[in-house]
Amino acid sequence: xxxxxxxxxxxxxxxxxxxxxxxxxxxxxxxxxxxxxxxxxxxxxxxxxxxxxxxxxxxxxxxxxxxxxxxxxxxxxxxxxxxxxxxxxxxxxxxxxxxxxxxxxxxxxxxxxxxxxxxxxxxxxxxxxxxxxxxxxxxxxxxxxxxxxxxxxxxxxxxxxxxxxxxxxxxxxxxxxxxxxxxxxxxxxxxxxxxxxxxxxxxxxxxxxxxxxxxxxxxxxxxxxxxxxxxxxxxxxxxxxxxxxxxxxxxxxxxxxxxxxxxxxxxxxxxxxxxxxxxxxxxxxxxxxxxxxxxxxxxxxxxxxxxxxxxxxxxxxxxxxxxxxxxxxxxxxxxxxxxxxxxxxxxxxxxxxxxxxxxxxxxxxxxxxxxxxxxxxxxxxxxxxxxxxxxxxxxxxxxxxxxxxxxxxxxxxxxxxxxxxxxxxxxxxxxxxxxxxxxx
Numbered sequence: 001x002x003x004x005x006x007x008x009x010x011x012x013x014x015x016x017x018x019x020x021x022x023x024x025x026x027x028x029x030x031x032x033x034x035x036x037x038x039x040x041x042x043x044x045x046x047x048x049x050x051x052x053x054x055x056x057x058x059x060x061x062x063x064x065x066x067x068x069x070x071x072x073x074x075x076x077x078x079x080x081x082x083x084x085x086x087x088x089x090x091x092x093x094x095x096x097x098x099x100x101x102x103x104x105x106x107x108x109x110x111x112x113x114x115x116x117x118x119x120x121x122x123x124x125x126x127x128x129x130x131x132x133x134x135x136x137x138x139x140x141x142x143x144x145x146x147x148x149x150x151x152x153x154x155x156x157x158x159x160x161x162x163x164x165x166x167x168x169x170x171x172x173x174x175x176x177x178x179x180x181x182x183x184x185x186x187x188x189x190x191x192x193x194x195x196x197x198x199x200x201x202x203x204x205x206x207x208x209x210x211x212x213x214x215x216x217x218x219x220x221x222x223x224x225x226x227x228x229x230x231x232x233x234x235x236x237x238x239x240x241x242x243x244x245x246x247x248x249x250x251x252x253x254x255x256x257x258x259x260x261x262x263x264x265x266x267x268x269x270x271x272x273x274x275x276x277x278x279x280x281x282x283x284x285x286x287x288x289x290x291x292x293x294x295x296x297x298x299x300x301x302x303x304x305x306x307x308x309x310x311x312x313x314x315x316x317x318x319x320x321x322x323x324x325x326x327x328x329x330x331x332x333x334x335x336x337x338x339x340x341x342x343x344x345x346x347x348x349x350x351x352x353x354x355x356x357x358x359x360x361x362x363x364x365x366x367x368x369x370x371x372x373x374x375x376x377x378x379x380x381x382x383x384x385x386x387x388x389x390x391x392x393x394x395x396x397x398x399x400x401x402x403x404x405x406x407x408x409x410x411x412x413x414x415x416x417x418x419x420x421x422x423x424x425x426x427x428x429x430x431x432x433x434x435x436x437x438x439x440x
Contacts, residue, residue: 044181047178047181047182068387068391069391069394069395070382070437070438074395075397076398076430077397077426078397078398078399079398079423079424079427080399081399081401081417081427082399082400082416083293083416084288084291084293084419085418085420086293086294088419088420088423089291089347091290091291091292092291092292092331092335092339095328095331098327098328098330099295101327102324102325102327102328105327109324109327110323110324111320111323112320112323113320114311114314114320115142115143115144115307115311115320116321117144117323117326117327118139120144120326120329120330121139121144122138123329124299124332125138125142125301126138127332127333127334128142128284128301131259131333132269132271132272132282133269134269134271134277136302137304140307140308141302141304141307142299142300142301142307143307143310143314144297144298144299144326144329145299145300145314145321146296146297146298146321146322147285147287147297147298148256148283148284148285149175149298150296150298150317150318150321151283151285151300151310152175152179152254152283152298153175153179153317154309154310154313154314154317155252155281155300155310156176156179156180156183156185156252157179157183157310159218159250159252159281159306160180160183160185160218161183161184161185162183162184162185163184163185164184164218165185165186165187165211165215165216166180166185166186166187166188166216166218166219167188167190167208167211167219167249168180168188168189168190168219168221169189169190169191169192169203169222169225170189170190170191170192170407170408171192171194171227171375171403171407171409171412172220172225172226172406173222173226173227173254173406174406176222177407180220185218188214190207190211191203191204192204192225194230194366195364195377199233200230200232200233200235200236201223201228201230201232201236202230203236203240205236205239205240208239208240208243209243212243212244212246213247216249217247217248217249217250218250219244219249219250219251219252220254221251221253221254222253222254222255223253223254223255224261224368224370224371224373225371226257226371226373227373227375227412227414228366228368228375229367229369229370229371229373229374230368230369231261231266231267231369232268233268234266234268237268237273238273238274240270241270241273241274241275242274244279245274245275245279249279250281251279251280251281252283253270253271253280253281253282253283254283255269255283256283256284256285256287256371257288257372257373258284258370259290259340260288260340260343260344260371261344262344262347262351262369263348263369265370267370269282271302278304278305278306280303281300281301281302281306281307282300282301282302283298283299284299285298285299286329286331286332288371288372288418289340289343290332290335292328295322295325296322296325297325297329299329346421347372347417349421350417350418350419350421350425353424353425354425354428355367355374357425357429358374358431361432361436362379363376363377363378363379364376364377372417372418373415373417374415375406375409375413375414377412378411378412378435379411379435379439380439380440381411381438381439381440382438382439382440383438384410385402385403385404385411385412385413386404388434388438389401389402389413391434391438392434395434396427396430396433396434397430398430398431398434400415400431401413401414402414415428
């Protein structure tokens, strides 16, 4: 039936009114909705602040803190503890050669499946199965991503939606919280008593159970813990698996540093702790311990359903990990005999030097059991932590990451000690000097 009249918000046919429409009301709702959506988007990106994130410190405005400066400049070469030094610890031999060979292959290597080259996935899957103690499906259960950061983004996007509760350890990797909030999730914090524990990482299992009872159906954690270097004991990993199985929780485990362990430290992989495969996604890669960060390679493996979601998202985000770079994974787990052991010995020596310096200065610091991170606790300061971190860079030529990036830790700083040993020791002494200058 044709519409005869559309005026003053009334739609009618002949003398019969069909529907009353508040045109002004609709326009107002659309305008308000647009404003609310804009505010929501702006808020999302406000929580992703990167000024204090690793590698971004050089973009900070020096003028913000110059009026707080006390004492003289402390001389010393720049040491950037926000990330590892790949010049001090170069990649394994043969990595560039594999990249060059992939370039020679050309298009077949450049345009792989979105989840990565099938032949490379098969090789990596065998190595990861041997390393973690549980089988990996090379066809359905593994994806190659642009760095482990890419894997983390995809894994969280594949499991967390608006209003979903996610259990997150505090302290833990800085991106965990930001990504969960970005995708609309609700964080349920679980404390890690890293300074009070010795044999364990210090996870509060009672809080973890409470988080699951409160409805958290995803648990996100790094092992070894970033930023403290604590390794979860077999008892803790088993307890996590039991709780996850009881409540049907999906585990996303970041095991980026699980190869770099000290003193033959025992390590239990969560995926080999009795959980069904569909409940676990593990993230690893060669960017840190193996110094292959420049190739931006990450691996996620485990639940086929989640891996499939990750591939669908990767297909519209980045298509695939860079095709030529994927070939470098063929050097992973295939380093020369003794190479990994020597790398661990070298890092342990730097770890011991720095821990001794900080402890002697009265800065509580956990001795890392794996990885290359230190998380010393500072005394009360006359400036804020953010100001101190900026002053440390400007006055002492040392870059660190503020502890607030890893949770509510306003009195801590994180250092990646994968550095030249002599330079790292010098920089640690300068940090202590700065603490003494700005101590409240």
